[in-house]
Amino acid sequence: MTNTSAEALVIDGLSKRYGKGRTALMALDGVDLKIGRGQLYGLIGHNGAGKSTLFKLVLGLIEPTAGRITVDGIQVGGRDFRRARQSIGYLPENLVLYDNLSGLETLRFFARLKGAPLAQCGELLDRVGLGSAAHRAVREYSKGMRQRLGFAQALLGAPSLLLLDEPTTGLDPSAIRQFYDQLDQLRQQGVTIVISSHILAELQQRVDRLALLASGTLRAEGTVAELRERSRMPVVFLARGDESTRRQITAALDGQPRLVVRSTEDHLLRIDCPREQKMPVLQQLAAAGLSDLQVMEPTLEDVYFELRETP
Amino acid sequence: MNRWLQPRQIWALATKEFRDRLRNRWVLAVALVFTVFSLVITYFGSAAQGQIGPRSIELTIASLVSLVIYLIPMIALLLGFDAVVGERERGSLDLLLSLPITRLELLLGKYAGLAAALTLSTVAGFAIVAVLLYQRFSTAGLFHYLGFVLSSVLLGLAFLSLAMLLSVLARDRARASGLAIALWFLLVLVFDLALLGVLVASGGAFGGEGFAYLLLLNPADIFRVLNVFSLDDVRRLYGLASIVPPSLGNPWLMGAAMAGWIVAPLALASWRFRP
Numbered sequence: 001m002t003n004t005s006a007e008a009l010v011i012d013g014l015s016k017r018y019g020k021g022r023t024a025l026m027a028l029d030g031v032d033l034k035i036g037r038g039q040l041y042g043l044i045g046h047n048g049a050g051k052s053t054l055f056k057l058v059l060g061l062i063e064p065t066a067g068r069i070t071v072d073g074i075q076v077g078g079r080d081f082r083r084a085r086q087s088i089g090y091l092p093e094n095l096v097l098y099d100n101l102s103g104l105e106t107l108r109f110f111a112r113l114k115g116a117p118l119a120q121c122g123e124l125l126d127r128v129g130l131g132s133a134a135h136r137a138v139r140e141y142s143k144g145m146r147q148r149l150g151f152a153q154a155l156l157g158a159p160s161l162l163l164l165d166e167p168t169t170g171l172d173p174s175a176i177r178q179f180y181d182q183l184d185q186l187r188q189q190g191v192t193i194v195i196s197s198h199i200l201a202e203l204q205q206r207v208d209r210l211a212l213l214a215s216g217t218l219r220a221e222g223t224v225a226e227l228r229e230r231s232r233m234p235v236v237f238l239a240r241g242d243e244s245t246r247r248q249i250t251a252a253l254d255g256q257p258r259l260v261v262r263s264t265e266d267h268l269l270r271i272d273c274p275r276e277q278k279m280p281v282l283q284q285l286a287a288a289g290l291s292d293l294q295v296m297e298p299t300l301e302d303v304y305f306e307l308r309e310t311p
Numbered sequence: 312m313n314r315w316l317q318p319r320q321i322w323a324l325a326t327k328e329f330r331d332r333l334r335n336r337w338v339l340a341v342a343l344v345f346t347v348f349s350l351v352i353t354y355f356g357s358a359a360q361g362q363i364g365p366r367s368i369e370l371t372i373a374s375l376v377s378l379v380i381y382l383i384p385m386i387a388l389l390l391g392f393d394a395v396v397g398e399r400e401r402g403s404l405d406l407l408l409s410l411p412i413t414r415l416e417l418l419l420g421k422y423a424g425l426a427a428a429l430t431l432s433t434v435a436g437f438a439i440v441a442v443l444l445y446q447r448f449s450t451a452g453l454f455h456y457l458g459f460v461l462s463s464v465l466l467g468l469a470f471l472s473l474a475m476l477l478s479v480l481a482r483d484r485a486r487a488s489g490l491a492i493a494l495w496f497l498l499v500l501v502f503d504l505a506l507l508g509v510l511v512a513s514g515g516a517f518g519g520e521g522f523a524y525l526l527l528l529n530p531a532d533i534f535r536v537l538n539v540f541s542l543d544d545v546r547r548l549y550g551l552a553s554i555v556p557p558s559l560g561n562p563w564l565m566g567a568a569m570a571g572w573i574v575a576p577l578a579l580a581s582w583r584f585r586p
Contacts, residue, residue: 059409063586082411096403100331112323113410153406 008161008192009035009058014067016053016216027053029216031067035194035209037160040187042203043196044304045213051196052093054213055163059090071161086115089154093165093196095146099139103130103149106138107156116157124152127182143170151179155186162186162193168202180206204300212307220307224300231306233298234272237285240292241269252288253281316419320412324420325427328394332428338435341386345436352378353444368452371444372459375437376538379463380531384470384499387429388491391474394421395584396487415581422475422577429467434460458562462537462569469530469572476576479584502529523559530572537565 011033018025028050035041043051056062058069060077069076074084097106107121125134128148138146147170154162168176183193183206197203203210204224212220212227220227239245246261246269253259253271259281262270273281278295285293298306332338352374354364395418398404407417437460441448448456474491481487506525526532536559558564 056405059405061405061408061586085409085411088409090406090409092402092406092409094402096401096406098327098331098403100334109323109327110410113320113407113412115411 006036007034008037008039008072009033009194010068010070011054011058012068012070014054014057014069015065016050016057016062017065026216028057028064031213031216031218033211033218033221035192037192038187038190039192039208040183040206041192041194042207042210043194043213044198044200044203044210044300046308048215049213050216051213052165053216055090055165055194055196058163059088060085086157087160089156089159089162091147091150091154091162091164091167093169095150097138097146097149097153100137102135102137103141103145104134106149107152110153111156114157120156120158121152124155125149127155128152129178144172144175147171148175151182160191162191164193164195166197167195168197168199176202200300200304210300212304214308224303227300227303227307228298229275231298231303232275233302233306234274235278235298236296237271237273237281238264238294238296239269239271239285239290240267245269245290248288249285249290252284252290256281316413316416320416321420321423324412324417325424328421328424329427332390332425337390338428338432341429341432342436342439344382344386345433346439348378348382349375349437349440350443353440368444368447368449368455371447372455373539375440375459376535379459379466380535381499383433383463383467384531385495387467387470388474388477388495390425390429391422391471392477392481392487392491393484394425394475395478395580396481396484397478400484414584414586418475418479418577418581418584422471426468426471429471430464433464433467437463459538462534465566465569465573466530466534469533469569469576472573472576472580473530476580476583479580498529498531503532526559527568530569533565533568533572536560537562537569 011031014028014031015026016028018027031050031054043054045051053062057064058071058076060081063077071084072087074080074087076084078084098109101109103125104121107124108118110116111118111121122131122134125131128151130145130148130152133141133145138149141149147167151164151167154164168179171179180202183195187193195203195207207224209221209223210227211218220230222230239249241248246263249261249269249271253261256277259271259273259277264270271281282293282295353371395404398407408414412420437456441456473494477487477490477494481490506522510522526536
């Protein structure tokens with residue numbers, strides 16, 4: 001039965017408690033998520049926030065205390081668990097492969113277990129740039145090569161959902177760029193990709209949506225722009241100029257006592273503007289002839305720290 | 312149908328384990344250990360009595376039993392203690408279990424691959440010995456020798472099954488190896504001594520026929536009973552033979568008991584190895 005719903009991954013009231021009694025730890029508490037098909041979805045949170053637990057639950061490695069997970073409409077851990085797992089590609093955070101096997105043998109081993117065509121192994125090695133190292137033992141691979149082999153492993157069987165846990169660990173900048181280019185191609189083919197990462201700057205420009213987990217609960221969910229709005233963090237305007245420019249700006253913003261012009265250490269003028277006033281303030285400054293203006297949105301990292309503490 | 316065992320998955324896991332042992336020359340090394348030790352025992356087993364060279368096939372088998380009873384349990388435990396806990400400690404277990412396989416398939420696949428490696432090395436080692444001694448084999452001797460090799464394989468499979476259980480139970484590799492050594496001491500060295508101790512200390516009060524059936528609690532003793540107590544020439548040489556009733560010498564009963572020692576630890580491991 002082919003699932004045609006818009007959501008590739010649906011998580012409904014998911015909770016996971018480790019242990020019992022006073023020592024019990026609620027690793028996830030009532031998490032609801034719907035991740036649309038073909039999205040690049042970021043999962044962010046501090047260590048112990050519940051990201052790895054969420055991945056393990058989606059993979060069926062552990063059983064939930066409560067809740068339900070479906071991948072392409074198939075319940076994880078249900079009777080059709082093999083189909084569910086066949087449609088998932090997984091790259092773990094601490095990837096460990098078999099040192100005594102070659103790259104090609106590694107992929108062939110995983111392909112057999114996944115029910116993927118063996119002919120795909122060579123193609124995937126070429127795709128991740130390991131074609132020339134296919135017959136070399138994995139023990140001779142660098143960390144970046146192992147990570148790329150792990151990524152090829154995750155792509156076996158053309159999964160519709162990719163779960164990537166810290167996937168760029170060990171990759172150099174050009175490999176990171178190539179990696180995200182490949183994710184873009186996969187996304188265009190309709191593959192849903194969930195990335196857990198601590199490198200928020202990497203995710204900021206690339207993800208369609210994000211979920212922020214903290215202490216096992218879902219603190220925020222949405223696009224980067226939506227999360228910025230929700231954080232209510234100010235937009236920062238930076239202008240180059242001297243004391244006369246400062247007076248010019250102050251005059252332009254007359255009547256808005258909340259907007260204070262301050263000087264930064266690198267001789268710029270800075271205005272922290274509430275988000276809801278962003279457009280009127282911009283218009284006022286433009287009307288006053290201030291065109292050399294830099295608008296700085298809060299970074300994902302700023303938003304993360306702000307929202308992480310919001311209950 | 313998805314929860315049913317899929318032989319394809321077990322086969323994929325088993326072939327990897329088996330090839331790993333072939334590739335790192337484990338099979339070859341263990342086969343050579345069996346061959347060399349067996350030949351040394353065969354030729355010098357009677358040196359204390361002033362004789363050198365092969366003796367009757369029954370006495371040779373009795374000497375080999377003494378070797379195998381120490382060697383095979385240790386080799387099997389060393390082979391299997393790491394199977395699951397090693398994957399868990401290295402961090403590769405999650406990736407394996409994220410694939411469309413069940414935990415039982417993982418256990419059985421690993422067990423099958425390791426069992427094939429152990430069986431091949433055991434059979435190859437003793438086959439070389441048989442080739443070197445073939446002139447001394449009568450038909451009955453050959454039959455006994457084949458029985459000995461088969462029971463050696465079963466002994467290995469039973470201890471390998473116990474090793475898989477330890478590997479599932481242990482939290483880390485260090486604990487698993489400690490448990491494996493403790494189990495070897497318990498079943499290979501302590502168990503018989505304890506039985507004999509109880510027998511002697513109680514002045515034979517616990518020495519009824521039922522007492523002998525306690526030997527079934529130890530696969531090493533089942534192996535001993537299968538080989539030694541079925542050979543009339545050597546039966547009288549063993550202290551414990553005096554308490555073994557003839558019914559316990561039935562190879563089918565002993566074979567079934569050994570099969571139980573292969574299946575039960577694996578079943579327990581499977582039950583314990585749940586999410």
